Structures are given as structure tokens and as C-alpha cells.
Amino acid sequence: MNVPPDIDSVTTQSGSDVVHWLTNETRDQRFIDNIFAEMCIRLQRSGIPVKRGTLHILIHHPQWLGARMIWADGMREAEIARVDYDVRERSEYIGSSANEIHDGAAEVRENLERDPSLGRKHALYDEMRAKGLTDYVAWPLYHTLGKRHIVTFATDRPGGFDEAHIAGLKSLLPVLALVSEIRVKNRLARTLLETYVGSHAGELILAGATRRGSGTTVRAAIMICDLRDFTRISDSWPRDDVIDLLNDYFDAMSEPIARHGGEILKFIGDGLLAIFPLSQPTACSNLLHAVTEARQAMSALNERNNGTGRAPLNYGIGVHVGDVMYGNIGSRTRLDFTVIGPAVNMASRLEALTKQLGKTVLLSRAFADLVKGDFELEHAGEHEVRGFSEPIELFAYNG
Structure with a gap:
């Protein structure tokens, strides 16, 4: 008699497949936004019900504090938004998950199905509820020397992410940190050279x-x-x-x-x-x-x-x-x-x-x-x- 595989083991194996792809098959991809979008698509195909993902990177640029990459279901590429230096003084940041993680939180998890009056108060959560999302999680992404960036995922699955989904997503973090740090530092080197000697030089x-x-x-x-x-x-x-x-x-x-x-x-x-x-x-x-x-x-x-x-x-x-x-x-x-x-x-x-x-x-x-x-x-x-x-x-x- 065939015994159906345990759903937790399937999800864990699927997360391992994405880790393997990140580790071994992204070396020819130059841009982290493209890697991030494909990673989210692969997570969906592997059975982890990601509906939305964001990657927030702090960069050294004369005009911008950082960049925010946003992927949503149905997109082939991530959208990139530049983040101004004064963002931390604005309502879009104050009280957000990014604010919590930059203040030291190791995880931000928000159940979007419960009564909004019982949850965190921020426009971001209201926007996600309006889009039918049910669960949201954000984690710090650690680069060398303690530099902290942020990755987030959201789903529209009734009941939100289960523990196997969360475990599969967490298993990606160390590899995503390494893969993103290489691309960010390559971009940083290019940005610094463009800033100080010009694009052609x-x-x-x-x-x-x-x-x-x-x-x-x-x-x-x-x-x-x-x-x-x-x-x-x-x-x-x-x-x-x-x-x-x-x-x-x-x-x-x-x-x-x-x-x-x-x-x-x-x-x-x-x-x-x-x-x-x-x-x-x-x-x-x-x-x-x-x-x-x-x-x-x-x-x-x-x-x-x-x-x-x-x-x-x-x-x-x-x-x-x-x-x-x-x-x-x-x-x-x-x-x-x-x-x-x-x-x-x-x-x-x-x-x-x-x-x-x-x-x-x-x-x-x-x-x-x-x-x-x-x-x-x-x-x-x-x-x-x-x-x-x-x-x-x-x-x-x-x-």
C-alpha cells in the first residue's frame, strides 16, 4: 500500500530544493532583485504559499539610504523602490516591521486574519489585509560585521503559514544572506566607483x-x-x-x-x-x-x-x-x-x-x-x- 508523504516533510524537502538552487545555480545572475523574484516563484512551486515577498537592503549611495525590492504573485520581476535617507522620520517607517527589526527584533509575525484592533497598528498591515493576505513574517538578514537587512513574506492561505512553511522559509535565510551580500557588495563597489570617479572610469x-x-x-x-x-x-x-x-x-x-x-x-x-x-x-x-x-x-x-x-x-x-x-x-x-x-x-x-x-x-x-x-x-x-x-x-x- 502506498503511504502518502507527510506534508511537513514535503515542505521541508521543497525548501531544501530552493536552498540548493540558491547555492548552486545563481552564480551567473548578477542582480539580487532577479534572484529574489525567482526564489519567490520557486517557493510557490515547491508548495510554500508565498503570495508576496520583500527584500530591504541598506546601501551606501549619495542620495538613498537603501532599496526595497517587492515581489507579488504573478510577477516575473521584482519592483525596486529607492528609500530616502529621511524615511526613518516618516510614518511609513515608524512602527513598521522594518522599524522593529532595526531596533533589534529577531522576528516580526502578524496574523492578518484576526481582529485588527488586537494586532499591530500600521498602514502596511491594513494594506495587506485589504489584499486578502492572512499572515506576514519578517526577519533580519545578517551580512558581515553585523549589518542587518530585512526579508519578509506574506501569504493568503487560510490560517496563514503553518510551522513547516515557516521552517522552510527560515532555512533559506543563511544562504540568501550570502547570495545577497555578494551582489550588494558588487553593486556597492560599482556605486562607489561611479560616485567618486565617474561611470566610464x-x-x-x-x-x-x-x-x-x-x-x-x-x-x-x-x-x-x-x-x-x-x-x-x-x-x-x-x-x-x-x-x-x-x-x-x-x-x-x-x-x-x-x-x-x-x-x-x-x-x-x-x-x-x-x-x-x-x-x-x-x-x-x-x-x-x-x-x-x-x-x-x-x-x-x-x-x-x-x-x-x-x-x-x-x-x-x-x-x-x-x-x-x-x-x-x-x-x-x-x-x-x-x-x-x-x-x-x-x-x-x-x-x-x-x-x-x-x-x-x-x-x-x-x-x-x-x-x-x-x-x-x-x-x-x-x-x-x-x-x-x-x-x-x-x-x-x-x-
Whole structure:
């Protein structure tokens, strides 16, 4: 006589199948959100009645505290929502399961079938009840050195998860922690490189371009921008106001550069260096479009500052085009991924001349020849440029 298998043993075995998949078959998957969505689907197929799952990851990013990945029944991919730094001051966090776990709870379990007046009070639980969910559980997901992230599951099964389901889900946690930590740290490395050296340089470094002296010659349009009278401002303004001013100024300049395909290689005090590689057919035009939008953003910033009694910010931009050496330069233990060469020096000299000539944007003849006819340029004459033997013909751009 055939004896039907015990449902608890089936569920436990099914959880083991998902653990095996996580351990052995996800090595080629780069993104944790895709792994998490497939894991939830596999849990369903294995008999664990997951209807909804979320993964909450704390990340190091200039703009966001973390990311929340949400999967629900019928979805092939998880939705990703960015979480702002001020979330812990908002009602969506206060009193939530995330709040409890970050405060030290080892588990949050909520029976969504019982009278709401007897359970936890939070909008999240009301939303899940409205969707017909019956049970919810959240656990911390431990990464190295005590870093705590969060994973949650919910079901619509009458009576909620049984103990075998909970045991199957718990069996995933150590492996999910390892699998997610690898992907999060890979993403963190990429984010930090993008933040500090730019996306293109970051990709090259991740691909192995880390040897001192390694690099390549790139033909590019080069843009150098510098803030005027910054020494006076930094000496007379409160420190926090100076930092806010610099951040606002760099936002105004940087966002148009990134939007038009440029790459900011470094911030130098109150200045920045950006390139637009000529591998992009419209690189020079893109640079001037970025300058136009940056000037508009600076005008808007000065209007806002004028409303608080602050003096307007003035700046100069020098633009040239030429070959630059793009790669690793520095000491044996500290490298900078940057560009060097006479073309960079020329852009820097032109930026310095903007103050002398009373122009905001100065272009070299070499650059101007590549955009004539598309932009209105003002001839600014020939001028001696320090470090160069011959006078350089210059153009001003007032767009």
C-alpha cells in the first residue's frame, strides 16, 4: 500500500530544493532583485504559499539610504523602490516591521486574519489585509560585521503559514544572506566607483584597469569650470553654508553634463574637470548644450540665493579639444584615474582667461571649428596663453 508523504516533510524537502538552487545555480545572475523574484516563484512551486515577498537592503549611495525590492504573485520581476535617507522620520517607517527589526527584533509575525484592533497598528498591515493576505513574517538578514537587512513574506492561505512553511522559509535565510551580500557588495563597489570617479572610469577599473601607468589616448572635448571669489566666500560664510553652496553649484553644473553624455572626472576644490569623448559623434555639440543648461541652472540658483540675501555666484568655463592620456596616475599605493596632457592644460588656461577677458565661457579655435554653424559664437581675438608659444584664437559662447 502506498503511504502518502507527510506534508511537513514535503515542505521541508521543497525548501531544501530552493536552498540548493540558491547555492548552486545563481552564480551567473548578477542582480539580487532577479534572484529574489525567482526564489519567490520557486517557493510557490515547491508548495510554500508565498503570495508576496520583500527584500530591504541598506546601501551606501549619495542620495538613498537603501532599496526595497517587492515581489507579488504573478510577477516575473521584482519592483525596486529607492528609500530616502529621511524615511526613518516618516510614518511609513515608524512602527513598521522594518522599524522593529532595526531596533533589534529577531522576528516580526502578524496574523492578518484576526481582529485588527488586537494586532499591530500600521498602514502596511491594513494594506495587506485589504489584499486578502492572512499572515506576514519578517526577519533580519545578517551580512558581515553585523549589518542587518530585512526579508519578509506574506501569504493568503487560510490560517496563514503553518510551522513547516515557516521552517522552510527560515532555512533559506543563511544562504540568501550570502547570495545577497555578494551582489550588494558588487553593486556597492560599482556605486562607489561611479560616485567618486565617474561611470566610464568605474567600468574600466572594475574591468581591471588598476595598474599604475596604464591608460589609453582618448580624443575628447575638455571642459574645466571654476567658481569665482571662492576664497572670499569661504572666509566670510559659515562652514555649513559654504558646503551647501558648493553642493548646489556642483548640482547645477554636473547634472547637465551627465545628461548630455559627459563624464566628470574630478572636483578640484571649487572647480570641476569633465570630458566628452569624441567617440560620440555629437560630443562637442553635447558639451555646449550642457553648458547652456548649466548656465540656466546657475541663473535659477542665483535667483534663489538672492532671495536669502546671498550674492550671486560667478564662474568661468574653459573648453578645448584634443588628445589626452586617460588612465592611472599616482603613487604606488594611491592612484587617480584622470586625464592629462597639453589639451587639458589649454582648457585650464582658457578658464583662467575668462576672468581677464570678462567672458563666462571661452572656447579654443580648435573646438569652435567643430561647432561653427550650429551655435552662435563671438570672436574674442588672439591671446597669449601661458605655457604655449603661439597666441591662441579664442571664441566666447553666450548661449
